[in-house]
Amino acid sequence: MKATVxxxxxxxxxxxxxxxxxxxxxxxxxxxxxxxxxxxxxxxxLDTNDALVAEERVRTMCExxxxxxxxxxxxxxxxxx
Amino acid sequence: MKATVxxxxxxxxxxxxxxxxxxxxxxxxxxxxxxxxxxxxxxxxLDTNDALVAEERVRTMCExxxxxxxxxxxxxxxxxx
Numbered sequence: 001m002k003a004t005v006x007x008x009x010x011x012x013x014x015x016x017x018x019x020x021x022x023x024x025x026x027x028x029x030x031x032x033x034x035x036x037x038x039x040x041x042x043x044x045x046l047d048t049n050d051a052l053v054a055e056e057r058v059r060t061m062c063e064x065x066x067x068x069x070x071x072x073x074x075x076x077x078x079x080x081x
Numbered sequence: 082m083k084a085t086v087x088x089x090x091x092x093x094x095x096x097x098x099x100x101x102x103x104x105x106x107x108x109x110x111x112x113x114x115x116x117x118x119x120x121x122x123x124x125x126x127l128d129t130n131d132a133l134v135a136e137e138r139v140r141t142m143c144e145x146x147x148x149x150x151x152x153x154x155x156x157x158x159x160x161x162x
Contacts, residue, residue: 021147025142028145030138030142032128035124035125036124036126038123039122039124040117040119040121042117042118043118043119045115046115048113057093057111065102
């Protein structure tokens with residue numbers, strides 16, 4: 001199955017990369033752009049068919065490696081083959 | 082309205098960041114992990130209510146700044162307030 005993981009900077013944490021992109025868009029004339037938040041998007045192929053086990057494993061991967069839970073939130077979706 | 086933009090490395094382009102994460106997960110005992118692809122996930126607040134205009138504008142932002150269309154694909158979703 002396939003896991004899609006989204007990692008985003010927490011609401012109350014500054015996102016300098018987003019600020020930079022917002023500034024660049026403004027300087028290009030896209031004045032309608034307000035706040036920009038940038039995160040990561042990951043696709044993992046998993047060699048397992050047990051959705052419950054996969055959910056538990058992906059959660060552990062996020063906690064231990066994929067997200068820095070001090071400043072980032074994560075969520076993920078699982079899709080069977 | 083809000084635009085959610087996903088930028089991913091094209092299928093036939095190497096993703097060294099994904100390879101690194103895959104290696105790290107393997108070394109942590111997550112042997113079920115196959116290919117990993119890493120992309121960007123962006124949320125843009127837009128000060129507009131016209132979905133057709135917004136779609137055209139966000140497409141231009143992707144083409145000009147948010148994605149490197151030589152090696153990256155992008156897709157986006159618009160959500161009204």
